Amino acid sequence: MTLLYQIDNYIVDVARNQIIRDQNLSNEFIQTLPPKTMLVLTELVNSQGQVVSHEQLMNSVWPNTVVSPNSIQRCITQLRKALTDDSKQQLIIKTHAKQGYSLEVPVKFLQHSTNHLYQPVDELLRAEVQGEGDSKKENSSVSKPLYLISLSLLIIIMAIYSYFSIPVRNFSFNTLTPITSSDNLERNASFSPDGKFILFHRYDGLCDNNIWAKEVATSKEHKLTSTYGFYSDHSFTVKGDKLAFMAKVSCKKNKKEKEEEKEKKQKGCWNLMTLDFKAALQKSQQPELIVSCDQGTLSNPVWLSNGNIVALNKQGSRWSLIKFMPGAPNFVPLYTSNDKNYYHLVYSHKTEQLIVLAINSLNEHIIDIISSQGELLSSHVIKRPESLTPYKMLTPIIDPQQEQLIFSTGKRLLVYLF
Numbered sequence: 001m002t003l004l005y006q007i008d009n010y011i012v013d014v015a016r017n018q019i020i021r022d023q024n025l026s027n028e029f030i031q032t033l034p035p036k037t038m039l040v041l042t043e044l045v046n047s048q049g050q051v052v053s054h055e056q057l058m059n060s061v062w063p064n065t066v067v068s069p070n071s072i073q074r075c076i077t078q079l080r081k082a083l084t085d086d087s088k089q090q091l092i093i094k095t096h097a098k099q100g101y102s103l104e105v106p107v108k109f110l111q112h113s114t115n116h117l118y119q120p121v122d123e124l125l126r127a128e129v130q131g132e133g134d135s136k137k138e139n140s141s142v143s144k145p146l147y148l149i150s151l152s153l154l155i156i157i158m159a160i161y162s163y164f165s166i167p168v169r170n171f172s173f174n175t176l177t178p179i180t181s182s183d184n185l186e187r188n189a190s191f192s193p194d195g196k197f198i199l200f201h202r203y204d205g206l207c208d209n210n211i212w213a214k215e216v217a218t219s220k221e222h223k224l225t226s227t228y229g230f231y232s233d234h235s236f237t238v239k240g241d242k243l244a245f246m247a248k249v250s251c252k253k254n255k256k257e258k259e260e261e262k263e264k265k266q267k268g269c270w271n272l273m274t275l276d277f278k279a280a281l282q283k284s285q286q287p288e289l290i291v292s293c294d295q296g297t298l299s300n301p302v303w304l305s306n307g308n309i310v311a312l313n314k315q316g317s318r319w320s321l322i323k324f325m326p327g328a329p330n331f332v333p334l335y336t337s338n339d340k341n342y343y344h345l346v347y348s349h350k351t352e353q354l355i356v357l358a359i360n361s362l363n364e365h366i367i368d369i370i371s372s373q374g375e376l377l378s379s380h381v382i383k384r385p386e387s388l389t390p391y392k393m394l395t396p397i398i399d400p401q402q403e404q405l406i407f408s409t410g411k412r413l414l415v416y417l418f
Contacts, residue, residue, distance in 0.1 A: 004110040005045065007103070008092060010083060011110070012045075014038065019082045031082045036061055040075040044093065044103040053100040074404065076101060179214065180221075188233050192277075193240035199224075201231060211243070213281065224280035225287060232270070237303040238349045241278050244301045244309055246270040247287060269293035272301055272311060272324065291324055291331055298322075302347040302354075304372050310334060310354060312345055319343060321356065321370065334374040340366055346398050346405070353377065355398070355405065363390050 003014045011020040017038045021029045039061045043052050057072050076093060079085075085092040094104050180186055185203040192199060196216055201209040208228040214221050225231065230248035237244075248270055272291035279285055290309070291298060297314035304310060313322040313331070320336035340358035347354055354370040365384060369377040384390070396405035 006108040006110060007045075007083065008105050012038075012041065014042065021084075033078055033082060034075075036071070037075040037078045040072065041079055044101060045107050048103045048105075048107050051096050051100045051102045057100065072101075179219075190234070190236075193236055193238065199234060199243075204228060207248070211245075211275070213277075222281050223284050224275060224277070226284035227286065229287070231273075231287075233300075235302045235347075236277070237307070238305045241276070242303070243275045243277055244290075244303055245273055245275075245287075246299060246301065247273045270298055272298050272309070274309075290326075295330065296322075300345045302345055304347065305349050305352050306372065308372075310345065310347070310372075312342055317341075321345070321354070321374070323374075335370050335376065337368075340368070342368075343393055344395050346396065348398055355396075357382075357394055357396075365390070365394060 005012050005014075009021065012018075013020065017033055017035055019031050019033065021031070040057060043057055043060050054069060054072060061075075062071065076095075077087075080087055080093055083092050090104070092103065092105050094102050096102065179198065180200070182202060186200050187203070187209075189198055189200040191197070192213070197213045198216060199211065199213050202212050203209040207230045209231055210228055211224045211231055211234060212221055213224055224243075232246040234243045234245040236242070271289055271293050273287040274290050275285055275287045291311075299312040299314070299319075301309050301311040307326060309324045309326075310321055311324070311331075312319050313333075318336075319342045321334040321342065322331040323334040324331040337358065340360050342356050342358045344357040345354060352372050354372065356368045356370055358366045358368060360366055365382045366379060367382055368379045371377055382394070398405055
């Protein structure tokens with residue numbers, strides 16, 4: 001048996017984290033939602049018609065964890081989308097400003113065997129109604145004692161939970177605390193995947209820099225690169241054992257080197273490099289050349305979960321996606337668009353998908369979701385704020401839960417759910 005309940009014209013399968021919609025009672029549509037989102041819905045169902053506070057949702061869905069209120073908002077957005085609830089009219093889930101949320105439609109609890117789970121919704125409901133009629137007389141003699149026992153157990157559980165639950169801590173941020181004490185310019189900071197190190201680039205001038213790591217627990221610093229170079233943003237492997245980044249030759253060149261560079265016309269030439277992170281923590285390492293810029297202009301490398309590296313590659317005036325497999329002599333094309341020019345790339349290890357930003361021939365900014373095998377999964381025009389010029393490139397980062405992108409426009413932060 002599987003616990004099901006009905007909300008409006010939808011069947012919610014708690015065990016499978018699914019919401020089942022029957023369009024015109026003929027074309028069934030099933031959506032699978034994240035477990036946390038389904039837990040939020042469960043809290044609303046258990047208090048249907050009543051306001052469920054932000055604090056209650058935090059304690060129930062994220063117990064003993066400090067999370068941002070944005071996590072609740074994201075779950076509500078996903079539920080409204082699955083239930084086709086208008087965020088303005090709010091006919092199903094209503095927002096109560098500075099209080100919480102409430103479920104505004106009645107809920108009917110159902111029980112049905114799993115082999116009938118994907119029947120059309122009208123058949124499922126008819127079966128439930130008929131089953132209720134057949135069993136009403138049989139269960140009438142035992143329903144009241146069972147109800148009283150269940151209610152007593154629920155009250156006891158709620159009392160125990162309320163006693164031992166840890167209240168959500170309220171944080172206020174009013175001070176910025178430096179974590180390094182160098183007089184040099186420091187940029188491109190990020191955490192290692194395990195959260196034990198903060199990586200950053202420490203500059204000597206305008207372009208020459210070394211990559212450093214700072215231990216969070218001890219504040220000890222490690223210089224990872226043995227020589228100065230013009231290193232770009234770095235990307236970790238999913239295991240956190242290697243880095244990938246682009247690099248130019250150091251800006252500190254003598255006259256002969258500058259003349260040779262001018263002759264080769266490689267002023268904007270970036271090489272794809274990697275660095276053994278664990279080895280560099282013990283002793284500074286010389287980055288390893290993976291792909292030379294002689295093979296084409298490269299940018300924005302990211303590690304995939306399978307150990308391959310994907311980057312942007314410029315051929316002529318168009319940027320496309322290429323893939324490099326360690327041990328192979330050359331990179332191979334991954335995805336090219338005839339009407340879009342890509343300019344930024346991030347990777348979600350959770351979904352194993354590439355999120356790529358591009359500009360089309362109409363100067364619209366596009367966000368494409370591409371699989372690690374090079375298949376275009378979706379493509380959407382980004383609705384940009386009116387205050388943001390169409391020539392402003394967006395360079396988002398992916399959040400730790402890897403369910404949304406965070407953009408900076410220079411004046412404000414924007415979030416994009418994908």
